[in-house]
Amino acid sequence: MGKKPASVLLSFFLMLVVTACAKNTMSDRDSRREQIRNHADNKRKELQLVAGDYRGVLVQDNGVSQNVSLRLEIKDIPTPVEGQVDPVLIPTLTGYVRFDFGGSRDDNTEYIGFAIQKAEFDSKQDKLDVIASHSDYKEIILGFRRSSDELKGTWTAPAIAVSGTAKLARATGTPPAVEALRGEYAGILRRESERLYQFGHLTVTTSFQPPEGLKVSAILRVIFGEWASTEYLTYRFDKVQFNPVSGQIVLKSESADVMFSGRVGRGEMQGEWSSSYTGKLGAAHFRKSTSAPDPSGLGTLFEALRGTYQGSVKSTNPQANLPERALVSFVTSQDLSQPNGIKITGNLRFYLGPFGSLEYIEMPLVDIQYNFFTRKLVAKTQGEYKLTIKADVSLRDIFGKIYSDALGEVANIEVTKQ
Numbered sequence: 001m002g003k004k005p006a007s008v009l010l011s012f013f014l015m016l017v018v019t020a021c022a023k024n025t026m027s028d029r030d031s032r033r034e035q036i037r038n039h040a041d042n043k044r045k046e047l048q049l050v051a052g053d054y055r056g057v058l059v060q061d062n063g064v065s066q067n068v069s070l071r072l073e074i075k076d077i078p079t080p081v082e083g084q085v086d087p088v089l090i091p092t093l094t095g096y097v098r099f100d101f102g103g104s105r106d107d108n109t110e111y112i113g114f115a116i117q118k119a120e121f122d123s124k125q126d127k128l129d130v131i132a133s134h135s136d137y138k139e140i141i142l143g144f145r146r147s148s149d150e151l152k153g154t155w156t157a158p159a160i161a162v163s164g165t166a167k168l169a170r171a172t173g174t175p176p177a178v179e180a181l182r183g184e185y186a187g188i189l190r191r192e193s194e195r196l197y198q199f200g201h202l203t204v205t206t207s208f209q210p211p212e213g214l215k216v217s218a219i220l221r222v223i224f225g226e227w228a229s230t231e232y233l234t235y236r237f238d239k240v241q242f243n244p245v246s247g248q249i250v251l252k253s254e255s256a257d258v259m260f261s262g263r264v265g266r267g268e269m270q271g272e273w274s275s276s277y278t279g280k281l282g283a284a285h286f287r288k289s290t291s292a293p294d295p296s297g298l299g300t301l302f303e304a305l306r307g308t309y310q311g312s313v314k315s316t317n318p319q320a321n322l323p324e325r326a327l328v329s330f331v332t333s334q335d336l337s338q339p340n341g342i343k344i345t346g347n348l349r350f351y352l353g354p355f356g357s358l359e360y361i362e363m364p365l366v367d368i369q370y371n372f373f374t375r376k377l378v379a380k381t382q383g384e385y386k387l388t389i390k391a392d393v394s395l396r397d398i399f400g401k402i403y404s405d406a407l408g409e410v411a412n413i414e415v416t417k418q
Contacts, residue, residue: 199227203218259273
């Protein structure tokens with residue numbers, strides 16, 4: 001065999017060098033991939049220490065608590081690695097933080113869920129950091145220390161500047177019942193400028209509407225008179241504004257002339273109520289119950305309109321000669337065809353002699369208009385006399401003027417509830 005040219009030997013040598021380098025490069029890549037896989041396996045084992053279902057409470061700094069569930073799941077996420085074509089599956093914690101309002105774990109129709117955007121667990125320090133978000137309620141950030149099957153730490157909702165402490169335990173077996181948001185609430189509504197109060201009955205209903213979760217609606221009855229009174233205004237709130245993070249709840253509707261704004265927790269709602277007619281009225285406090293609240297020390301009960309009033313009539317027009325004694329009666333009843341579900345009927349009676357005698361003229365009152373907040377009353381008589389009463393209503397008194405269609409103002413009237 002003859003000698004090969006130097007150029008051929010040089011090419012062969014270069015080929016060997018390139019091949020060796022290629023084998024070394026491939027080996028480094030495989031080594032790197034194996035290293036990442038080993039790291040992923042170790043991380044998966046660490047995440048398994050904290051993965052699972054937890055139940056507990058978030059407590060605000062003001063003491064209000066809310067039942068929550070936390071689910072941490074391990075999911076392999078394809079993650080690009082620098083210098084590699086194929087991504088590597090890296091175990092990551094996903095799941096949700098859920099504010100629960102149902103009666104049990106099986107009752108999954110009452111909750112608002114926050115999807116976990118980021119969750120990191122440091123096994124050396126037993127430290128878990130979670131960021132979860134909701135399209136309406138923004139972010140909630142939780143920081144825990146793990147101890148056995150418990151997670152303890154703090155939380156904050158930056159968007160609304162609310163924070164507090166958190167304590168959760170790994171769920172095992174049948175979980176305890178949690179407080180339900182829905183139900184009936186008995187309350188007291190204050191009219192603080194007048195040192196008056198009245199009762200209120202609130203019914204809260206809930207439904208589950210994916211993907212948002214919990215939908216809250218309510219019916220509020222503003223009661224006039226005693227707790228069992230049938231004289232009440234009914235307001236419907238088809239979409240209650242409720243923030244599970246802060247516990248804030250707002251009952252407001254374009255069709256309702258009252259509004260309540262406050263916080264809910266531990267079976268109670270506390271806040272303020274107002275009217276579109278008179279503005280802020282005062283404090284309002286509801287407690288989950290069907291029994292009459294205790295109003296001790298709160299002032300005077302706001303009277304119902306219904307009842308019989310009697311008093312004096314003083315003529316102010318020489319062309320009119322009305323009797324000097326009048327009796328006015330009102331009857332209130334529930335009628336769904338009427339605004340706020342209440343109907344008012346009544347009668348006006350002029351006594352020619354003493355009260356109780358048979359000498360009187362009685363006229364039905366029609367088209368009675370009464371604003372329960374401004375307490376302005378307008379009532380017209382039916383029949384040949386065509387009279388109109390325009391008056392103000394206090395706790396037990398009605399005082400105002402009587403007008404005639406033919407003569408205008410004809411008398412002053414002042415009557416007191418009997």
